Every structure is written in C-alpha cells, then in structure tokens.
Amino acid sequence: MCQFCTQHGEGKKWYENMANYTTAVFREVNSAENLTRFLRGFTKSLRDNIATAARWQRRFPRIYRFIAYPILSRKMQKTHFGQVVPLEDVETILDQVEHIVRLPCVCRRVTLGSEQRYCFGVGMDLTPILKEVPDFAAFEHWTREQAKAFIRQLDQEGKTHSVWTFNTPFIGAICNCDQDCMAYRAQVTLGVTRTMWKAEYVATIDPLTCTGCTLCMKRCYFDAIDFDRGNKKCAVNAATCYGCGICRPACQHGAIRLVDRVAVPEAAGSW
Numbered sequence: 001m002c003q004f005c006t007q008h009g010e011g012k013k014w015y016e017n018m019a020n021y022t023t024a025v026f027r028e029v030n031s032a033e034n035l036t037r038f039l040r041g042f043t044k045s046l047r048d049n050i051a052t053a054a055r056w057q058r059r060f061p062r063i064y065r066f067i068a069y070p071i072l073s074r075k076m077q078k079t080h081f082g083q084v085v086p087l088e089d090v091e092t093i094l095d096q097v098e099h100i101v102r103l104p105c106v107c108r109r110v111t112l113g114s115e116q117r118y119c120f121g122v123g124m125d126l127t128p129i130l131k132e133v134p135d136f137a138a139f140e141h142w143t144r145e146q147a148k149a150f151i152r153q154l155d156q157e158g159k160t161h162s163v164w165t166f167n168t169p170f171i172g173a174i175c176n177c178d179q180d181c182m183a184y185r186a187q188v189t190l191g192v193t194r195t196m197w198k199a200e201y202v203a204t205i206d207p208l209t210c211t212g213c214t215l216c217m218k219r220c221y222f223d224a225i226d227f228d229r230g231n232k233k234c235a236v237n238a239a240t241c242y243g244c245g246i247c248r249p250a251c252q253h254g255a256i257r258l259v260d261r262v263a264v265p266e267a268a269g270s271w
Contacts, residue, residue, distance in 0.1 A: 001262065002197050002271050004083065008169035013200055015085060015163045018096050020171045021123025029167040032129055038080075038166065039133040046110045046182045053192040064192075073194035082164040082175070082183060082196035086245035086258055087155045089200075090174060093163070094144045094151075099125045101139040102147070103173075107182040109135070118159065118176040120147060126172060151176060158219050160184075160244040162196055179221055188222065197271045199243030201258040203236045209255035210234050219250040238267035 004014040019025055053072065057064040085093075094100065101121040108116035121130065121139065130136040142150075151161065151174075159176040162183075166172045177184055183195040203224070205216070212232040217225045224241040227234050248256045262268045 002083065002200065004169065004197065005200075013089070014169060015083060015171060016089070016092060018123075020169045021097055023124050026124055026166075026170045026172075029170050035126075035166055036129050036132055039129070039136060043106050043110060043135055046106060050182060050186050050190065050192060053186075054190050057190070057192050069191075069193060072192070076193055076195050078168055080165060080195075081168055082162040084160060084162050084196060084199040084242050084244045086199060086201060086243065087152065087161060090151055090161045091148055093122065093174065094147050097122045097144075099123060099127075100142045100144060100147050101127060101130070102142050102150075103130070103136055103139050105175075106135055107175075107177070108180055110182060111180040111185070118154065120174045121172060122174055123172060124170075155246060156249045158246050158250070160221065160242070160246055184221065198241070198261070199245075199258075200261055201243035201245070202238045202241040202261050202264050202267045203243065203245065203247055203256055204238075204259050204264075205234050205236055205251075206255045206257075207231070207233050207235070209253050210251075211253055211255075213252070215250040215252070216247040216256060219247050221246075238264045239270050241267065 001009065001013065008014040008017060008020055010017050014020060056068060099122065102117050103119040103121055105116045105118045108114065108118070127139065130139050154176045159178055162175050162177060163171050164173040164175060175181070186193050187195045210233045212227065212234060214227055214234060216234055217227060222240060222242045224237050225234055225247065226237060243258060243261060245258050
C-alpha cells in the first residue's frame, strides 16, 4: 500500500477510508476561508506556476532536479495531491458518499480554452464554498447513478480517474483526466513536480489471450505497454504502469486485468 494508505487508510486504501471525505477531517486540515482563497487562485496557479517551473527547469536542470523538484513535490503532497484509481474503486467511493456535484474542469479551461465537465466534487458538501468561486459556481448536483454511468462512459473513452485532496488527507474531488490535464502535464510531460501517486494496482496482459493488436498501446498515456515483434504480443512494463486500467476497455479479447501493485516485485516500490 502507498504512503497515504499507511498514514491515513486505517488498514485499507486511504481513499476508501470515508473519514477522509468528512467535515471533521476538513476542519482538522483546512478551512472554508482557506479553500475559497485556494480555488479563487487555482486557474492562475495552473496557468502561470507550471509554466514558470518549466522555464526554471530548462535553465537550471540539475539544480531544479535536486532542489526545486523535491520541494515542490512535498508542497503538493501536503496541499493538493492525487492518486490514480481504477473504475471499480471510483464506484466504491461513489456508493458511499452523500454529496456529488459535477464541476467545470479548470485544467481543460487552461489547456483547451473551453469549458469541459469531467470533474466531481464528492463527500463533504462544498457547495457553499463553490458558489462563491466563479470558476466553480456553475456546478450541477448529480445522483450517484448519474455519476457512475458518466464515469463508466469516460472509462470507455480512455479517461484516467483520480482522487484529489484539498490539504491532505481531506479528499474533495474525483477527476477524469487525459493528456490535457495539468497534473499529467506537470508530472509526466514536463516533469516539473510530482502531483499524484500511481494506483494501488498494475495492469498485466495474458500472453495466451493477447492477439498483438496494439490497441492497448495506443490507449496508454504513460508509455507503459511494449510490443514484442518476435512473438507479436503486448506486455506491460510494471514499473512504468500507473494502474489506471483504461487499457482494459481497449482490449477486445479481455486479455488485460489489474493486480495488486505490492504483489509485483518490479512495481511494488514504484508510486
């Protein structure tokens, strides 16, 4: 289990510990005033801070790698941090939370310049705060059945699901990301900070079932699937795999499944 599970999971996955979605935990680590201030500056932070970090990384790569990167990563881990979760774990969360609202995605507003609605506020009722923040005020109340159906659709389309904190360990959001996500760009594309853990799982491909069609390779955002031209089969690089599971719907032969990360030696310590 990941570091967050050890610290905040009470013996289970930390994002399945429903205490981490409650008002009580929120009040321990955050406040309405602080969260309102954070959300008001969120768009500007995504747009400007990541670009600034990328410039510094290009100018001073070694200094950035050994000093700036770990400092920023520790800050993110305390303030606004995520973990990739597969579809079935998202559904487990949705089955237990009381409040679900669909939100405009700030990441897509920054990267695409248009409104896309892929994000959900979950758990504690944050609507009194959200309605005071222009970027989030146009939220929609959804039932868990609506949310689960929509996220299943996004899973088929290849969106990676993740949970996010607003001062760890309080979890307030489920996001459904692709390469337009600013967290993905910051962590994977640019490598300027670590914003999220990999999932508690890794994917594995059954070589007897795999036909070598490579559809899973085209779906994977993390370049974690290789093709062996000799035996014409695909295989997962467990150390690179984020365990999101979105390769599974792409496989027309059911050759892909998720297994516990800790059970795979080459991936057990890779978060």
